[in-house]
Amino acid sequence: MRLNKIVNYSLIVIMTLFIASCGFHLRGMDGDYQFPYKTVYLVCDTPVICPNFESAIINQNLTKLVKNAESAEVTLAVSDEDTNRVASNYNSVGQIAGYRLIYKVTARVYDKKGTQTMPDIVVTAQDTINYNNSLILSATQQEAQTWDNLHQIAINSLIRRIVYSHPHLISTNNATESK
Template sequence: MKLIKFAIVFVSVLVLSGCGFHLRGGADDNYKFPFKTVYLDCGTPAICDGLRKTIVNERLTTLVTNKESAEAIILVDHEETNRSTYDFNSVGQINNIKLTYEVTSVIFDNKGEQMMPDIVVSSQTLMNYNNSLILSANQQEAQSWDTLHQNVITSLIRRIVYSRPKLISTNAIESK
Protein backbone atom coordinates (compact mmCIF):
# COMPACT_ATOMS: atom_id res chain seq x y z
CA MET A 1 0.00 0.00 0.00
CA LYS A 2 2.84 2.39 0.86
CA LEU A 3 4.53 1.56 -2.42
CA ILE A 4 1.39 2.48 -4.36
CA LYS A 5 1.07 5.83 -2.54
CA PHE A 6 4.74 6.56 -3.17
CA ALA A 7 4.36 5.68 -6.85
CA ILE A 8 1.32 7.95 -7.22
CA VAL A 9 3.10 10.87 -5.55
CA PHE A 10 6.24 10.26 -7.60
CA VAL A 11 4.35 10.12 -10.89
CA SER A 12 2.32 13.26 -10.09
CA VAL A 13 5.49 15.20 -9.20
CA LEU A 14 7.12 13.95 -12.38
CA VAL A 15 4.13 15.03 -14.48
CA LEU A 16 3.93 18.46 -12.84
CA SER A 17 7.63 19.11 -13.31
CA GLY A 18 7.43 18.00 -16.92
CA CYS A 19 4.57 20.33 -17.81
CA GLY A 20 6.41 23.48 -16.76
CA PHE A 21 4.93 23.84 -13.28
CA HIS A 22 7.43 25.49 -10.94
CA LEU A 23 7.27 25.43 -7.19
CA ARG A 24 6.90 28.81 -5.55
CA GLY A 25 10.28 30.27 -4.70
CA GLY A 26 12.07 28.05 -7.15
CA ALA A 27 15.20 29.35 -8.80
CA ASP A 28 14.33 31.31 -11.91
CA ASP A 29 17.32 33.08 -13.42
CA ASN A 30 15.10 35.00 -15.84
CA TYR A 31 13.34 36.80 -12.99
CA LYS A 32 16.07 39.32 -12.25
CA PHE A 33 16.50 43.04 -12.65
CA PRO A 34 18.08 44.02 -15.98
CA PHE A 35 20.85 45.71 -13.97
CA LYS A 36 23.70 44.04 -12.09
CA THR A 37 23.93 46.67 -9.35
CA VAL A 38 21.24 49.05 -8.13
CA TYR A 39 21.16 51.95 -5.72
CA LEU A 40 17.71 52.36 -4.15
CA ASP A 41 16.96 56.02 -3.47
CA CYS A 42 13.88 56.23 -1.26
CA GLY A 43 12.69 59.24 0.61
CA THR A 44 9.75 58.64 2.90
CA PRO A 45 7.45 56.24 1.01
CA ALA A 46 6.02 53.48 3.17
CA ILE A 47 7.14 50.76 0.76
CA CYS A 48 10.89 51.50 0.89
CA ASP A 49 11.82 49.00 3.61
CA GLY A 50 9.64 46.29 2.07
CA LEU A 51 11.05 46.98 -1.40
CA ARG A 52 14.61 46.79 -0.12
CA LYS A 53 13.93 43.53 1.76
CA THR A 54 12.20 41.97 -1.26
CA ILE A 55 15.06 42.85 -3.62
CA VAL A 56 17.58 41.32 -1.21
CA ASN A 57 15.53 38.24 -0.24
CA GLU A 58 14.58 37.37 -3.83
CA ARG A 59 18.15 38.04 -5.04
CA LEU A 60 16.88 40.20 -7.90
CA THR A 61 20.10 42.22 -8.07
CA THR A 62 22.89 43.53 -5.88
CA LEU A 63 22.02 46.61 -3.83
CA VAL A 64 24.91 49.03 -3.38
CA THR A 65 25.31 51.83 -0.86
CA ASN A 66 26.56 54.60 -3.16
CA LYS A 67 25.25 55.94 -6.45
CA GLU A 68 28.63 55.96 -8.20
CA SER A 69 29.06 52.18 -8.11
CA ALA A 70 25.50 51.44 -9.26
CA GLU A 71 24.56 50.54 -12.81
CA ALA A 72 21.07 51.94 -12.17
CA ILE A 73 19.46 54.20 -9.59
CA ILE A 74 15.85 53.50 -8.66
CA LEU A 75 14.23 56.63 -7.29
CA VAL A 76 10.94 56.11 -5.46
CA ASP A 77 9.90 59.69 -4.95
CA HIS A 78 6.16 60.19 -5.16
CA GLU A 79 3.67 58.42 -2.94
CA GLU A 80 -0.05 59.09 -2.81
CA THR A 81 -2.58 57.55 -0.45
CA ASN A 82 -6.30 58.08 -0.67
CA ARG A 83 -9.13 56.99 1.59
CA SER A 84 -12.55 57.82 0.23
CA THR A 85 -16.15 56.89 0.87
CA TYR A 86 -17.38 54.42 -1.71
CA ASP A 87 -21.06 53.99 -0.81
CA PHE A 88 -23.63 54.41 1.96
CA ASN A 89 -26.24 52.11 3.46
CA SER A 90 -29.99 52.87 3.59
CA VAL A 91 -29.61 54.87 6.83
CA GLY A 92 -26.97 57.13 5.31
CA GLN A 93 -23.98 55.66 7.14
CA ILE A 94 -20.75 54.73 5.40
CA ASN A 95 -20.93 51.17 4.09
CA ASN A 96 -17.67 50.80 2.12
CA ILE A 97 -14.41 52.70 1.99
CA LYS A 98 -12.10 52.72 -1.01
CA LEU A 99 -8.37 52.70 -0.22
CA THR A 100 -5.94 53.68 -2.98
CA TYR A 101 -2.14 53.65 -2.89
CA GLU A 102 0.02 54.93 -5.75
CA VAL A 103 3.80 55.21 -6.14
CA THR A 104 5.88 56.77 -8.91
CA SER A 105 9.37 55.48 -9.55
CA VAL A 106 12.05 56.66 -11.96
CA ILE A 107 15.14 54.72 -13.06
CA PHE A 108 18.35 56.57 -13.89
CA ASP A 109 21.75 55.36 -15.02
CA ASN A 110 24.83 56.31 -13.01
CA LYS A 111 25.28 59.42 -15.19
CA GLY A 112 21.88 60.75 -14.14
CA GLU A 113 20.04 60.11 -17.42
CA GLN A 114 16.56 58.64 -17.22
CA MET A 115 16.63 55.11 -18.65
CA MET A 116 12.88 54.57 -19.16
CA PRO A 117 9.59 56.39 -18.66
CA ASP A 118 8.29 56.93 -15.14
CA ILE A 119 6.82 53.81 -13.59
CA VAL A 120 3.49 54.56 -11.92
CA VAL A 121 2.05 51.68 -9.91
CA SER A 122 -1.21 51.80 -8.01
CA SER A 123 -3.37 49.40 -6.07
CA GLN A 124 -6.82 49.81 -4.58
CA THR A 125 -9.25 47.87 -2.48
CA LEU A 126 -12.75 48.19 -1.07
CA MET A 127 -13.17 47.73 2.65
CA ASN A 128 -16.45 47.12 4.46
CA TYR A 129 -16.96 49.69 7.17
CA ASN A 130 -19.15 49.48 10.25
CA ASN A 131 -19.16 52.52 12.53
CA SER A 132 -20.15 50.47 15.60
CA LEU A 133 -17.03 48.28 15.22
CA ILE A 134 -14.51 51.11 14.94
CA LEU A 135 -11.57 49.29 16.61
CA SER A 136 -11.80 46.26 14.36
CA ALA A 137 -12.33 48.54 11.37
CA ASN A 138 -9.09 50.37 12.19
CA GLN A 139 -7.24 47.08 12.46
CA GLN A 140 -8.76 45.87 9.18
CA GLU A 141 -7.77 49.15 7.52
CA ALA A 142 -4.16 48.78 8.72
CA GLN A 143 -4.05 45.26 7.28
CA SER A 144 -5.55 46.52 4.02
CA TRP A 145 -2.84 49.21 3.75
CA ASP A 146 -0.16 46.56 4.34
CA THR A 147 -1.68 44.43 1.58
CA LEU A 148 -1.80 47.41 -0.78
CA HIS A 149 1.85 48.20 -0.04
CA GLN A 150 2.86 44.61 -0.77
CA ASN A 151 0.84 44.61 -4.01
CA VAL A 152 2.57 47.80 -5.15
CA ILE A 153 6.00 46.35 -4.28
CA THR A 154 5.24 43.22 -6.30
CA SER A 155 3.92 45.22 -9.27
CA LEU A 156 6.86 47.63 -9.21
CA ILE A 157 9.36 44.78 -9.16
CA ARG A 158 7.53 43.02 -11.99
CA ARG A 159 7.55 46.21 -14.09
CA ILE A 160 11.29 46.66 -13.53
CA VAL A 161 12.12 43.00 -14.23
CA TYR A 162 10.23 42.94 -17.51
CA SER A 163 11.21 46.44 -18.61
CA ARG A 164 13.84 46.99 -21.22
CA PRO A 165 16.01 50.04 -20.60
CA LYS A 166 16.97 52.28 -23.49
CA LEU A 167 19.28 50.19 -25.62
CA ILE A 168 18.51 51.81 -28.96
CA SER A 169 17.97 55.50 -29.57
CA THR A 170 14.37 56.52 -30.16
CA ASN A 171 15.52 59.37 -32.37
CA ALA A 172 15.01 58.37 -36.04
CA ILE A 173 18.03 60.36 -37.24
CA GLU A 174 20.41 58.65 -34.81
CA SER A 175 19.16 55.16 -35.63
CA LYS A 176 20.06 55.27 -39.35
Protein backbone atom coordinates in the same frame (compact mmCIF):
# COMPACT_ATOMS: atom_id res chain seq x y z
CA MET B 1 -18.72 -1.16 -17.40
CA ARG B 2 -16.51 -1.32 -14.30
CA LEU B 3 -13.42 -1.77 -16.45
CA ASN B 4 -14.35 1.40 -18.36
CA LYS B 5 -14.41 3.44 -15.12
CA ILE B 6 -11.05 2.07 -14.04
CA VAL B 7 -9.51 2.95 -17.41
CA ASN B 8 -11.01 6.46 -17.32
CA TYR B 9 -9.75 7.14 -13.78
CA SER B 10 -6.34 5.75 -14.68
CA LEU B 11 -6.10 8.03 -17.71
CA ILE B 12 -7.08 11.05 -15.61
CA VAL B 13 -4.43 10.22 -13.00
CA ILE B 14 -1.77 9.65 -15.67
CA MET B 15 -2.61 12.95 -17.42
CA THR B 16 -2.51 14.83 -14.12
CA LEU B 17 0.85 13.33 -13.21
CA PHE B 18 2.19 14.08 -16.68
CA ILE B 19 1.20 17.76 -16.48
CA ALA B 20 2.60 18.07 -12.95
CA SER B 21 5.87 16.33 -13.83
CA CYS B 22 6.61 18.38 -16.94
CA GLY B 23 7.02 21.54 -14.86
CA PHE B 24 3.83 23.21 -16.02
CA HIS B 25 3.40 26.68 -14.54
CA LEU B 26 1.60 29.86 -15.45
CA ARG B 27 3.60 32.58 -17.16
CA GLY B 28 5.09 34.97 -14.61
CA MET B 29 4.35 32.69 -11.68
CA ASP B 30 7.75 31.06 -11.40
CA GLY B 31 9.04 33.85 -9.14
CA ASP B 32 12.50 33.57 -10.71
CA TYR B 33 13.03 37.28 -11.26
CA GLN B 34 16.38 38.93 -11.79
CA PHE B 35 16.93 42.66 -12.11
CA PRO B 36 18.51 43.57 -15.45
CA TYR B 37 21.13 45.58 -13.55
CA LYS B 38 24.05 44.16 -11.56
CA THR B 39 24.15 46.99 -8.99
CA VAL B 40 21.41 49.40 -7.92
CA TYR B 41 21.42 52.44 -5.67
CA LEU B 42 17.97 52.81 -4.08
CA VAL B 43 16.76 56.34 -3.33
CA CYS B 44 13.59 56.74 -1.31
CA ASP B 45 12.13 60.08 -0.34
CA THR B 46 9.32 59.21 2.02
CA PRO B 47 7.40 56.21 0.66
CA VAL B 48 6.23 53.77 3.29
CA ILE B 49 7.14 50.79 1.11
CA CYS B 50 10.87 51.55 0.92
CA PRO B 51 12.08 49.37 3.84
CA ASN B 52 10.00 46.41 2.60
CA PHE B 53 11.02 47.08 -1.01
CA GLU B 54 14.69 47.04 -0.02
CA SER B 55 14.15 43.84 1.99
CA ALA B 56 12.41 42.18 -0.97
CA ILE B 57 15.31 43.03 -3.27
CA ILE B 58 17.82 41.61 -0.78
CA ASN B 59 15.81 38.53 0.27
CA GLN B 60 14.96 37.53 -3.31
CA ASN B 61 18.55 38.10 -4.47
CA LEU B 62 17.33 40.31 -7.32
CA THR B 63 20.46 42.45 -7.51
CA LYS B 64 23.17 43.96 -5.35
CA LEU B 65 22.19 47.16 -3.52
CA VAL B 66 25.05 49.61 -3.08
CA LYS B 67 25.47 52.55 -0.69
CA ASN B 68 26.29 55.29 -3.23
CA ALA B 69 25.25 56.24 -6.74
CA GLU B 70 28.82 56.29 -8.09
CA SER B 71 29.29 52.55 -7.63
CA ALA B 72 25.85 51.64 -9.00
CA GLU B 73 24.95 50.76 -12.56
CA VAL B 74 21.62 52.59 -12.12
CA THR B 75 19.83 54.63 -9.49
CA LEU B 76 16.28 53.58 -8.65
CA ALA B 77 14.27 56.47 -7.20
CA VAL B 78 10.98 55.63 -5.50
CA SER B 79 8.82 58.69 -4.88
CA ASP B 80 5.47 60.39 -5.40
CA GLU B 81 3.58 58.20 -2.97
CA ASP B 82 -0.15 58.84 -2.83
CA THR B 83 -2.62 57.19 -0.47
CA ASN B 84 -6.31 57.79 -0.83
CA ARG B 85 -9.39 56.60 1.04
CA VAL B 86 -12.66 57.18 -0.78
CA ALA B 87 -16.15 56.30 0.43
CA SER B 88 -17.40 53.62 -1.95
CA ASN B 89 -20.87 52.84 -0.65
CA TYR B 90 -23.39 53.94 1.98
CA ASN B 91 -25.95 52.13 4.14
CA SER B 92 -29.68 52.90 4.30
CA VAL B 93 -29.16 55.59 6.97
CA GLY B 94 -26.62 57.41 4.82
CA GLN B 95 -23.55 56.35 6.79
CA ILE B 96 -20.44 55.12 5.06
CA ALA B 97 -20.55 51.33 4.65
CA GLY B 98 -17.37 50.83 2.65
CA TYR B 99 -14.16 52.48 1.57
CA ARG B 100 -11.95 52.09 -1.47
CA LEU B 101 -8.28 52.29 -0.46
CA ILE B 102 -5.94 53.40 -3.25
CA TYR B 103 -2.14 53.35 -3.06
CA LYS B 104 -0.02 54.81 -5.85
CA VAL B 105 3.76 55.11 -6.10
CA THR B 106 6.20 56.09 -8.85
CA ALA B 107 9.67 54.73 -9.57
CA ARG B 108 12.26 56.13 -11.94
CA VAL B 109 15.47 54.50 -13.21
CA TYR B 110 18.50 56.71 -13.87
CA ASP B 111 21.84 55.75 -15.38
CA LYS B 112 25.25 56.92 -14.08
CA LYS B 113 24.93 60.20 -16.00
CA GLY B 114 21.61 60.99 -14.32
CA THR B 115 19.56 60.38 -17.46
CA GLN B 116 16.24 58.62 -17.00
CA THR B 117 16.54 55.30 -18.87
CA MET B 118 12.84 54.44 -19.17
CA PRO B 119 9.47 56.13 -18.65
CA ASP B 120 8.15 56.54 -15.12
CA ILE B 121 6.96 53.30 -13.58
CA VAL B 122 3.65 54.13 -11.90
CA VAL B 123 2.06 51.40 -9.83
CA THR B 124 -1.45 51.62 -8.41
CA ALA B 125 -2.97 49.11 -6.01
CA GLN B 126 -6.50 49.33 -4.68
CA ASP B 127 -8.93 47.37 -2.57
CA THR B 128 -12.37 47.84 -1.05
CA ILE B 129 -13.15 47.27 2.62
CA ASN B 130 -16.46 47.16 4.44
CA TYR B 131 -16.85 49.64 7.26
CA ASN B 132 -19.09 49.51 10.31
CA ASN B 133 -19.06 52.55 12.57
CA SER B 134 -20.02 50.49 15.63
CA LEU B 135 -16.96 48.22 15.21
CA ILE B 136 -14.40 51.00 14.94
CA LEU B 137 -11.47 49.07 16.47
CA SER B 138 -11.80 46.06 14.17
CA ALA B 139 -12.39 48.36 11.19
CA THR B 140 -9.15 50.21 12.00
CA GLN B 141 -7.24 46.93 12.21
CA GLN B 142 -8.77 45.71 8.96
CA GLU B 143 -7.83 48.97 7.25
CA ALA B 144 -4.23 48.74 8.51
CA GLN B 145 -3.97 45.15 7.26
CA THR B 146 -5.42 46.16 3.89
CA TRP B 147 -2.86 48.97 3.57
CA ASP B 148 -0.09 46.46 4.31
CA ASN B 149 -1.46 44.15 1.59
CA LEU B 150 -1.63 47.04 -0.88
CA HIS B 151 1.98 47.97 -0.09
CA GLN B 152 3.08 44.37 -0.76
CA ILE B 153 1.14 44.31 -4.03
CA ALA B 154 2.83 47.57 -5.06
CA ILE B 155 6.28 46.15 -4.20
CA ASN B 156 5.67 43.01 -6.27
CA SER B 157 4.33 45.08 -9.16
CA LEU B 158 7.35 47.39 -9.06
CA ILE B 159 9.71 44.43 -9.16
CA ARG B 160 7.92 42.87 -12.15
CA ARG B 161 7.70 46.18 -14.01
CA ILE B 162 11.40 46.91 -13.50
CA VAL B 163 12.39 43.42 -14.60
CA TYR B 164 10.18 43.37 -17.70
CA SER B 165 10.49 47.00 -18.82
CA HIS B 166 14.25 46.99 -19.33
CA PRO B 167 15.01 48.40 -22.82
CA HIS B 168 17.14 45.37 -23.78
CA LEU B 169 14.23 43.02 -23.04
CA ILE B 170 11.82 44.95 -25.25
CA SER B 171 12.78 44.25 -28.83
CA THR B 172 10.73 44.73 -31.96
CA ASN B 173 13.11 42.52 -33.96
CA ASN B 174 12.07 39.39 -32.08
CA ALA B 175 8.35 40.10 -32.29
CA THR B 176 6.38 37.68 -34.41
CA GLU B 177 3.30 38.64 -36.32
CA SER B 178 0.28 36.40 -36.38
CA LYS B 179 -0.94 35.60 -39.86
